[in-house]
Each structure stands twice: as C-alpha cells, then as structure tokens.
Amino acid sequence: MRLLHTSDWHVGRTFHGADTLDALADALGAIAGIVRDRGVDAVLVAGDVYDSAMPAGRHVEALTLALGEIRAAGAEIVLASGNHDSAARLGANAGFARAGGLHLSTLALEPESWRVELADEHGPVHVFAVPYLEPVALRSSLPEAGIASQDDAIAWAMAAVRASLAESPARSVVLAHCFAAGVAAPEDDAPRDITAGGLDVVPASRFEGVDYVALGHLHSRQELSRSVRYSGAPLYYSFKERSPLRGGWLVDLDADGLAEVEWVDLPVPRQLTTIEGELDALLADARLEGTEEHWIRARLTDRVRPMDAMRRLRARWLHAAEVQWLGGDDLPAIEVRARLARRSEAEVVGDFLEHVRAGAGATDAEAALVRDGLARAVAAESAQ
Structure with missing residues (x-):
C-alpha cells in the first residue's frame, strides 16, 4: 500500500498579508498529480486543514475542489483536525463523506471513530487519525484518566490505539498533531501555542508499536526516526522555516509493515x-x-x-514582505524584542512575577495555575 503523508495545509492563511490561496491551490493540485503518477492509495492530512476555525466561503470552496481532485485521481483521503480547525465544522457530515472515500476524524473523545480500515493484497491496514487533543477538554471529560498535558493526552490516545490493534491486529499508521521531542528547535517554525499551558512536548517513544507515524504541527519536514516524521506545510508560512523543501512523504507498506519512505516535492511558487x-x-x-x-x-x-x-x-x-532595521541605537531594543517573541506565555507571566517580587518567581502551585489558565484560553479559542 502506498500512502502520501501531508499536513498543515492552512487553507486561508496569508503570508505577511499577501493572499496565498492560488499558490496553495496549485500545490494541492500537484498532490492529485502525485496520486495519479505514483499510484497513491491514500492521502493523509495530519491536522490544520484550515487556518481558521471559521473559514471564509472561498476557502471552503478551495478545499472542496482540492479534495475532489485528489479523490478523482484515485486516492482515498484520511484527514484529522488540528488545533486551528473547528472540529465540529470540519467534521460535519463525516458519515456521508466516508461513503465517498473522505475520512474525517475530528471526535477527540471517541477513539473508535479514529480508525480507518484500508486494505491491499497483503491484508488490512488500520489508519488511526488522532484529532488534535486539547488536554483541558480531555481532563474535564475524562477526570479519571489523569490527563494534565499533551504528553498525557497522546499517551491516552496511543493506549486506545494499541487496544484496538490487540483486538484486531493489522499493519498500522497513526496521524497525530503535536510537538514531538527530538525535532530541531522550532523558533517561529512552530506554532506559538506549543508551549502554552498543557501543550507540551511529547516523547517520540509514545508512538512505538505502529508501522508509521504521520505527524503534523510543524511547518518544515523533520525525521525523528525512520517511522516517525513531520511532512511540513505545502507552502512557506514563515521566513524562519527550517526546510526550504515543500512536499510530503511517500510511504510504502509491504506485507511486514513499513518498507520504504521517499520524499516527493511540491511546487514552490516563490522562494x-x-x-x-x-x-x-x-x-x-x-x-x-x-x-x-x-x-x-x-x-x-x-x-x-x-x-x-x-x-x-x-x-x-x-514581493518584499518584511523589513527589519538593525542599525542605530535601537539595536539593543530590537534584540530584546526578538528574545521576548521567542518566549511562551507561561514564561512571560513567570518573568513578570519574578520582576515585581524582586527575584522571587512563581511557586510550583502558581505556575500550575498559570499553565491551566493559559490552556483553558487556548481551548476556548480552538473551540470557536
């Protein structure tokens, strides 16, 4: 079976105020071409399909057209929601979509809904499209699970995946939208909220026991291991994205599991x-x-x-998009602002408390309250 791992399409996102929809349409159209030319059986999208929880009508139309082209090219589509997506809106009519070969996974509290059953001449392949998991929401709904962080959330999800595989053994693939340990330091290549509140680092070891893990959340391709990878976004969304390449991973499964992984390029309209x-x-x-x-x-x-x-x-x-002035007496201030921009919200609050208390920072209990409050704010924004 041949899969194409993509993520972070961010339909509707701009680049320094410039519209990117036409360029993204070209890149997604190229995915349909890869499906035809390389015999792809299923296209995987590991979260952040839209850039906004409330996409504009033309963004919905563009996504609908792209998905239709990929299906017409011959591949099924497995798509999980990310932190930018509204799970309710993206997952609307998922049952009807499944009948047409589009598998939408958005129900965080229903692990049984994550599994998509594919098959080839070697037998079944179970694709578990884990939607973005908000720790605060899970903690509220599953108090007995003890979920306090993104790591806890992924551990809970992978326990459900392994239980499903124990009951129904098959070759397996997992989609997840998170920040996994072992990637290069993200700078502004990573989403700003990955260190806010409960959105922390997930050890790559959490994903052991499956044949391939298709990750999303970072916008540059990264290889944590042979079987655990980020594909990155199809377009540039930041000047600091680490990889100049745009594309996806072509993943081949044979009778024994993962056989080969190959990078395939997508067109880059502007360097x-x-x-x-x-x-x-x-x-x-x-x-x-x-x-x-x-x-x-x-x-x-x-x-x-x-x-x-x-x-x-x-x-x-x-297409000049950004100007930074590095000269004159403002240089120290510029460097200070750059350092501030790299800090998480929790770090900003901690530094403020340390400043007003003359060196005495937040206690462990106060830091936990800050993390919880920030995570709740992120959850509220994601639910809009």
Whole structure:
C-alpha cells in the first residue's frame, strides 16, 4: 500500500498579508498529480486543514475542489483536525463523506471513530487519525484518566490505539498533531501555542508499536526516526522555516509493515530570500539579480533608519514582505524584542512575577495555575 503523508495545509492563511490561496491551490493540485503518477492509495492530512476555525466561503470552496481532485485521481483521503480547525465544522457530515472515500476524524473523545480500515493484497491496514487533543477538554471529560498535558493526552490516545490493534491486529499508521521531542528547535517554525499551558512536548517513544507515524504541527519536514516524521506545510508560512523543501512523504507498506519512505516535492511558487545591508547598496546590488520575484525579508544596517524603506524595496522586489532595521541605537531594543517573541506565555507571566517580587518567581502551585489558565484560553479559542 502506498500512502502520501501531508499536513498543515492552512487553507486561508496569508503570508505577511499577501493572499496565498492560488499558490496553495496549485500545490494541492500537484498532490492529485502525485496520486495519479505514483499510484497513491491514500492521502493523509495530519491536522490544520484550515487556518481558521471559521473559514471564509472561498476557502471552503478551495478545499472542496482540492479534495475532489485528489479523490478523482484515485486516492482515498484520511484527514484529522488540528488545533486551528473547528472540529465540529470540519467534521460535519463525516458519515456521508466516508461513503465517498473522505475520512474525517475530528471526535477527540471517541477513539473508535479514529480508525480507518484500508486494505491491499497483503491484508488490512488500520489508519488511526488522532484529532488534535486539547488536554483541558480531555481532563474535564475524562477526570479519571489523569490527563494534565499533551504528553498525557497522546499517551491516552496511543493506549486506545494499541487496544484496538490487540483486538484486531493489522499493519498500522497513526496521524497525530503535536510537538514531538527530538525535532530541531522550532523558533517561529512552530506554532506559538506549543508551549502554552498543557501543550507540551511529547516523547517520540509514545508512538512505538505502529508501522508509521504521520505527524503534523510543524511547518518544515523533520525525521525523528525512520517511522516517525513531520511532512511540513505545502507552502512557506514563515521566513524562519527550517526546510526550504515543500512536499510530503511517500510511504510504502509491504506485507511486514513499513518498507520504504521517499520524499516527493511540491511546487514552490516563490522562494524565500533574506537580504542584509544598507538600503541603497541592496537596491543597486547586481549579485541579487534573479531574486526579484522572491519573497524578500530585508535586514537593513543603515545607521539612520531609512525613510519609506518598504516602498523603495518594492520598486525592485514587488514581493518584499518584511523589513527589519538593525542599525542605530535601537539595536539593543530590537534584540530584546526578538528574545521576548521567542518566549511562551507561561514564561512571560513567570518573568513578570519574578520582576515585581524582586527575584522571587512563581511557586510550583502558581505556575500550575498559570499553565491551566493559559490552556483553558487556548481551548476556548480552538473551540470557536
């Protein structure tokens, strides 16, 4: 059986205010081409299908068209909800969709609904599409499970997966949307909320016992082990995404389980380029010829902040998206803001308490209350 592992489509997301829907449509159309050309049996989408819990009508239409093209190309689709998705909206009419080969997994509290049964000449393949698991919501609904963190939530989910496999043995694949230990430091490649409240790191060992684990949540491809991987997003969504490659993992299962994993590229409509120097020098730099159609981040080193820097940059680079001024007396402040941007909400609260208490930070009990409150806020946003 041949599977294509993708994730984090984020239909409706912009890039520094620029619409990306046409570029994403091209990338998702290329997935349909891969299905036809490479004989893919099922396309996996490991969460964050939409960028918003309330997608606009044209974003729903674009997703519907893309899914229809993939089905017409011959693959079934297994799709799990992510933290950006509204589980209720995305999962609407899941029963009818299943009859057409689109398997929507959005019910966090119903592990029996996660299993999608596929089959090839070697027998059954059970795909467990675990939707995004919010620890606070699970703790409220399953107080006896003792779920206090994302790690606990995944441990609970994997216990359900193993119980299902014990009852009905088969080759197995798991989709999950989380931040797993062992990936490269995320910087802003990872979602901002991965360290807020209960959304913590999940050890990769939690996923032992299945043939392949298709992860989503990070936007660059990562390989934690031969059988545990992130595919990343189909488009660039940040200048700091670690991998310049966009695509997915082509996963082959034979009679014994995982046989081979191969990377397949998706089209990149516009490259990311960071340029650095004084503005006038950059505008005249012949070495930058050929970058005029790229997404541009300009890091300006002029001693005096240039006037109308973005307007002047766009005279050469129409798609200049970000300007950072690194010169002058503001440099220390810029560095401070950069450090602040990398901290989690819980760390910000802890630092504030340490400041107002003259060095005495939050107690363990206070830190737990802060984490719980932040997790509840994230849960409320995800449910909208």
